[in-house]
Amino acid sequence: MIIKKKLIKQNEERKKENLIGKVFSKRITRKKFLVDSLILSLGGLFLGNCKSSNNVKKDKRIIVIGAGISGLAAAYTLNNAGYEVIVLEARNRIGGRIKTINFNGFKMDAGASWIHGTTNNPLYAFTQENNITTIATYADPSYLYDVDGSEITYDDWKEVEKNLEYLCDKAYDYPEKSLEEVSDIVEHQLSLSDRMRRLYYGAVRTEYEIPDGGDGKELSSIVLISNDSFPGDNVLFPDGMEKVTAALAKGLDIRLNRFVTKINYESDSIEIFYTDSSNVKDKISPYSNGDFSSLSNEKMVKADIVIVTLPVGVLKRNIVRFVPELPSYKVEAIERITTGSMNKVFLYFEKSFWPDDGYFFEYFKEDYENMMVFESFSTMGIKNILLAFLAGKQSRMAEKEDIPTVKELVMNELKSMFGTSIPEPKDIYKTSWYTDPFALGSYPHIPPGSNLSFADKIAEPIDNRVFFVGDSTTSDYLSTAHGAYISGISAANKIINL
Numbered sequence: 457m458i459i460k461k462k463l464i465k466q467n468e469e470r471k472k473e474n475l476i477g478k479v480f481s482k483r484i485t486r487k488k489f490l491v492d493s494l495i496l497s498l499g500g501l502f503l504g505n506c507k508s509s510n511n512v513k514k515d516k517r518i519i520v521i522g523a524g525i526s527g528l529a530a531a532y533t534l535n536n537a538g539y540e541v542i543v544l545e546a547r548n549r550i551g552g553r554i555k556t557i558n559f560n561g562f563k564m565d566a567g568a569s570w571i572h573g574t575t576n577n578p579l580y581a582f583t584q585e586n587n588i589t590t591i592a593t594y595a596d597p598s599y600l601y602d603v604d605g606s607e608i609t610y611d612d613w614k615e616v617e618k619n620l621e622y623l624c625d626k627a628y629d630y631p632e633k634s635l636e637e638v639s640d641i642v643e644h645q646l647s648l649s650d651r652m653r654r655l656y657y658g659a660v661r662t663e664y665e666i667p668d669g670g671d672g673k674e675l676s677s678i679v680l681i682s683n684d685s686f687p688g689d690n691v692l693f694p695d696g697m698e699k700v701t702a703a704l705a706k707g708l709d710i711r712l713n714r715f716v717t718k719i720n721y722e723s724d725s726i727e728i729f730y731t732d733s734s735n736v737k738d739k740i741s742p743y744s745n746g747d748f749s750s751l752s753n754e755k756m757v758k759a760d761i762v763i764v765t766l767p768v769g770v771l772k773r774n775i776v777r778f779v780p781e782l783p784s785y786k787v788e789a790i791e792r793i794t795t796g797s798m799n800k801v802f803l804y805f806e807k808s809f810w811p812d813d814g815y816f817f818e819y820f821k822e823d824y825e826n827m828m829v830f831e832s833f834s835t836m837g838i839k840n841i842l843l844a845f846l847a848g849k850q851s852r853m854a855e856k857e858d859i860p861t862v863k864e865l866v867m868n869e870l871k872s873m874f875g876t877s878i879p880e881p882k883d884i885y886k887t888s889w890y891t892d893p894f895a896l897g898s899y900p901h902i903p904p905g906s907n908l909s910f911a912d913k914i915a916e917p918i919d920n921r922v923f924f925v926g927d928s929t930t931s932d933y934l935s936t937a938h939g940a941y942i943s944g945i946s947a948a949n950k951i952i953n954l
């Protein structure tokens with residue numbers, strides 16, 4: 457049985473710095489850049505909430521493709537401004553990659569769960585205006601275990617943090633290289649002991665690879681220096697993040713099970729073709745391009761303006777055809793942003809066996825490429841559930857494997873931390889975002905050799921008639937729910953001000 461020593465309790469200063477194992481309250485060690493100016497650039501964001509405006513062109517019909525948070529935010533803003541808006545959604549539910557499940561009586565978020573940063577964050581402001589309950593979560597205390605089962609001390613971790621900071625500084629010298637390459641360069645320079653080397657690579661895994669949904673070779677070193685969060689707390693939703701999408705969706709004309717196959721924007725009146733999602737669902741895979749040539753029963757709606765919220769994984773595979781084809785700069789931009797794979801495995805136990813006050817648990821093994829991170833909800837009063845985060849190759853593999861295999865995988869990690877006599881879970885639920893036909897990836901990331909400017913290229917509207925929003929269209933807040941929300945509102949405001 458592993459002896460679990462509680463991490464030395466933090467003093468107030470350390471609490472503020474939030475030093476320990478800051479998983480998913482992403483990128484604490486990264487350089488904070490331009491946060492203030494980004495906030496300024498959001499000026500006028502709420503314009504669309506005004507009920508009326510002199511330059512509102514209510515005769516324009518707008519179709520939004522996708523009822524994720526970006527599409528709903530756009531539709532909500534336009535609807536409030538008096539426009540006729542229809543949302544076409546392929547799934548039989550709203551929310552997209554915000555999906556709350558009922559897991560043994562508890563509301564758990566299978567997709568996004570946190571708002572990253574509450575200060576000046578428009579999405580957080582929306583939750584407050586709509587009385588949606590949130591709860592701040594921290595990373596301290598978290599329990600980090602070494603291969604021999606001993607707990608990693610605060611002093612050890614401070615040393616790891618120092619090395620990570622050096623790594624972040626070095627990333628500026630190698631923006632074209634992968635996270636793995638720069639991590640290796642820095643590791644050589646630091647001449648670390650075997651133990652520190654293991655902790656260093658483990659921390660790269662838990663602080664960057666897992667939150668960014670990729671292995672080191674799949675990610676640009678830019679992940680080390682980009683900051684997509686707002687300042688302030690990271691908050692979760694005790695009643696599920698679906699409360700946000702439900703509040704946005706109220707009163708909107710949303711048509712479910714409508715899978716859009718083609719957008720013809722050749723003439724002033726844009727034609728949007730769609731079919732019942734059951735006709736295509738099984739034909740879509742991340743491993744091949746969809747072939748819908750045999751579809752016969754498509755329907756069509758017309759619009760003056762279309763807002764496309766398709767995830768970049770979907771855009772990449774040409775599943776939805778654009779007529780005429782998208783301009784080459786946009787095709788290139790879509791190619792230069794990749795979709796990551798990060799999946800969650802929820803475990804329900806009859807009784808908890810982990811420290812009650814811990815937020816995260818991590819096991820720093822030699823094979824750091826297969827590390828995972830566990831989150832506990834005990835501090836929220838949910839004592840029986842642990843959640844494992846898997847990323848990259850391991851996450852894609854877990855999607856393919858059956859539940860018993862995935863259970864063994866995560867239980868082995870837990871046994872390494874808490875001993876072999878821990879109980880078996882009573883229930884298990886795993887997500888499959890990489891193969892989800894309407895997401896084809898968890899969230900976007902920047903591959904080696906690419907950069908964030910391609911997100912802004914995806915965002916550029918075509919002739920102010922075809923707009924692109926979503927979590928791959930914002931260089932400031934790539935791959936976040938708040939980024940998607942802000943992109944939806946910004947596009948709606950552009951339309952209102954045309």
Ligand SMILES: Cc1cc2nc3c(=O)[nH]c(=O)nc-3n(C[C@H](O)[C@H](O)[C@H](O)COP(=O)(O)OP(=O)(O)OC[C@H]3O[C@@H](n4cnc5c(N)ncnc54)[C@H](O)[C@@H]3O)c2cc1C
Nearest residue numbers: 522524525526546552553568569570716894926927936937
């Ligand atoms: C496991 C996981 C954890 C995450 N954790 C966080 C987190 O804690 N905090 C955070 O900020 N972000 C997190 N994210 C990212 C966040 O979920 C996304 O950035 C955000 O939800 C994206 O919203 P969106 O509107 O851009 O895309 P989506 O939510 O994907 O919406 C696009 C919509 O388009 C629909 N669609 C697709 N194809 C078609 C078609 N052909 N026709 C019609 N409709 C179509 C889809 O069904 C979907 O509803 C997480 C994501 C995942 C997967």
